[in-house]
Amino acid sequence: MLTKAQITDWVEQIGEKKYRAGQIYEWLWQKSAHSFEEMSNLSKSLRELMEKTFVILPITIDKVQKSVDGTIKTRFKLHDGHLIESVLIPVPRDNRYTVCVSTQVGCSLTCKFCATGKMKRVRNLEAAEIYDQVVLVNRQAEEIFDHPLTNIVYMGMGEPLLAYKSVLKSVEHITSPEGLHMSPKRITVSTAGIAKAILRLAEDEVKFNLALSLHAADDDKRNEIMPINESNNLEVLMKAIKEFYRTTKNRISFEYILLQGVNDDIEDAKKLAKLCAHFPVRVNIIEYNPIEDGVFIKTAIAKMDAFANYLIDQGIVVTVRRSRGKDIDAACGQLANKDN
Numbered sequence: 001m002l003t004k005a006q007i008t009d010w011v012e013q014i015g016e017k018k019y020r021a022g023q024i025y026e027w028l029w030q031k032s033a034h035s036f037e038e039m040s041n042l043s044k045s046l047r048e049l050m051e052k053t054f055v056i057l058p059i060t061i062d063k064v065q066k067s068v069d070g071t072i073k074t075r076f077k078l079h080d081g082h083l084i085e086s087v088l089i090p091v092p093r094d095n096r097y098t099v100c101v102s103t104q105v106g107c108s109l110t111c112k113f114c115a116t117g118k119m120k121r122v123r124n125l126e127a128a129e130i131y132d133q134v135v136l137v138n139r140q141a142e143e144i145f146d147h148p149l150t151n152i153v154y155m156g157m158g159e160p161l162l163a164y165k166s167v168l169k170s171v172e173h174i175t176s177p178e179g180l181h182m183s184p185k186r187i188t189v190s191t192a193g194i195a196k197a198i199l200r201l202a203e204d205e206v207k208f209n210l211a212l213s214l215h216a217a218d219d220d221k222r223n224e225i226m227p228i229n230e231s232n233n234l235e236v237l238m239k240a241i242k243e244f245y246r247t248t249k250n251r252i253s254f255e256y257i258l259l260q261g262v263n264d265d266i267e268d269a270k271k272l273a274k275l276c277a278h279f280p281v282r283v284n285i286i287e288y289n290p291i292e293d294g295v296f297i298k299t300a301i302a303k304m305d306a307f308a309n310y311l312i313d314q315g316i317v318v319t320v321r322r323s324r325g326k327d328i329d330a331a332c333g334q335l336a337n338k339d340n
């Protein structure tokens, strides 16, 4: 992947005017051109030379599923044939149009409730492949809802902090004036909890928000459903996030999927409330979207409300998210895992 400085160097080396670099960059990063042929404001000879020198590895839309609730899931095919997915979640009453992007093909972590966790990790996505998901879904949002994306969450297939460089580089392009020029405050990167990488984010003084996929508030339960907890326990994670907050002051949230009989008792809520005392944090309680193995069942609405209300009574900021796209394969990894 070429930076603007590298493109500028190349353009100068071949004796072209410097402003050509800006045009090429715009074609690649704002218009997401799939071929050099499309770059109509460049001369034919320059396009031909680029064709011989570089290669564009575009992602293409492979399948789109639309839910009755407006959620749109898109499966993308990568240049090497692998499949990934992004989800567009529109909430018109709040003027909120969020895309959830993937960062890896498959995933090496094996969270028990996740369809992607059942696929092996194949490779990390390139920054450009993450960026292209955002550009293409942004187009979808504009075409279908007449509104651009307002928020980006890195919560799709894969563990973003294991694709660290690609994630940071893609954020750089999304926020750059020559890219999509979105505010980093509108971007949330989620992690299943890799303490070292969270500390690295703090060191790198990133400007985006951080979400921890918590899903259980004690080590025994978390080890059970998220094996990554065995090497990154809650104490270590809380320390790392505390440091992240101390350095960046960026917004932190805990994601908590309620699973019936697993993590949905008031006792669990009490433990969760204690974890919230370490730093300012909001909690997103999420209704489970079952995957095909049928191991976990979603918590009933009344119990979800009781769980959320307990936290609210403790003064914690809580959002309850009903699951979206129930009539499509909207749980992470479900669509990419399908044969057709």
Ligand code: SF4
Binding pocket: 107, 108, 109, 110, 111, 114, 115, 116, 117, 118, 156, 157, 158, 159, 192, 332
């Ligand atoms: S929840 Fe995220 S980190 Fe866990 S297995 Fe699924 S994709 Fe990987």
